[in-house]
Amino acid sequence: MRFLSTRDRAHAVSLSEAVARGIAPDGGLYVPESLPQLAIEAHDSSLRVVAREVLAPFCAGDPLGTQLDAILEEAFNFEAPLNAVEEGLDVLELFHGPTSAFKDFGARTLAAMLARAPAADSRPLTILVATSGDTGGAVAAAFHRRPGVAVVVLYPRGLVSPRQEQQLTCWGENVHTFSVAGTFDDCQRIVKEAFASAPLAARWRFSSANSINAGRLLPQVVYYAAASLAVRQRTGRAASFIVPSGNLGNALAALWARAMGLPIGEIVLAHNANRTVPDFIRTGQWHPRASVATLASAMDVGNPSNMERVRHLLPDIETLRAAVSAVSVEDAAIRARIRADFERTGRIWCPHTAVGAEAYARLSKERRERRHWVLVATAHPSKFSEIVEPIVGRAVPVPAPLAALLQLPRRVTAIDGTLASFAQAMQDCASHPCSTH
């Protein structure tokens, strides 16, 4: 299987090259040349078995193909349970990994692939990752103490939750964390500028672990495949997914899964007050804008990178409108939804999942009853205890992996939103370890 740039089909590479490069040389994003059609009858829908079937065609002919079992053993070492909420609605819990958010799937697979991808260059690899809150922790956890790889995490200072910040800054050793005076979009811009900078590229061998990396997207197809197969086996129906969305990596995986022939009905993109995507679907006009801060901060994206891949798959607006719908949910509705669903079902959503739960509540009765729905739960509520606990009026128990990280000291370097400040901090990290705060 070859991977092509969204901009120029002539840039074709193997999976390991796409994973090592992160972004195509023309600035485009790598997409598989074709989406393999899966034979999906009589399935064992356990996650690792499905992972093998879904990912093997993408690895065909690539050096990573022979190591797929080892990669999956490392990366898919936790479950994605599907639990009933009410008649016609399940929740797909993607938060049982080491950092309690769905980003663990992509980050762990990417780390396992990069550790095995043949390198053209003998310099140690430096993974740059801009994060709106959850990616950075997942990537840091996945790469921590891996030999020959360093990770540099950039996050917007003051715009992540206290527990997310702890997960971004608690690592040390080969993980360096920079807090940026700016937004997630500024962090993403610095990463892009660093890639484009000749002096920096001469000094470091950079790769990206952002959701633009194909190695993060492909494993996300797996849980849509497994969940949709399980729903069909149990109910005889296709699964319709509601996906809390920001940079559109998770939603893109759902679209790819459906295009691969899996039994998936509707796909609803649930956005917070950052409404670039809902507005685009409504008006047909693409107007990326600065992000606004919301309670669902990991979705505060004003210019979602993966839109380029979505439009590659669904090039014109009518095709897109037929394939997905999108809603935007304000903070007040997030709070109200967390409270209402806790009272009604006893379940506590994280603010991101609550955006999806609100999108479900806003479906017409007719549309709700016509389909079997799956709400994608993207993070554990205890990561956002300062938001969730006052709303539900009780403490949210902390999962053991998160509790362990909360004990560790923080190490973080403050930078401003410029490439120069980033370059200086890189220099300082190379000469002495980042300071402890």
Ligand SMILES: *Cc1c(COP(=O)(O)O)cnc(C)c1O
């Ligand atoms: C990253 C993240 C999202 C948004 O996912 P995208 O792939 O960027 O659309 C939603 N919820 C949580 C908890 C996240 O960490």
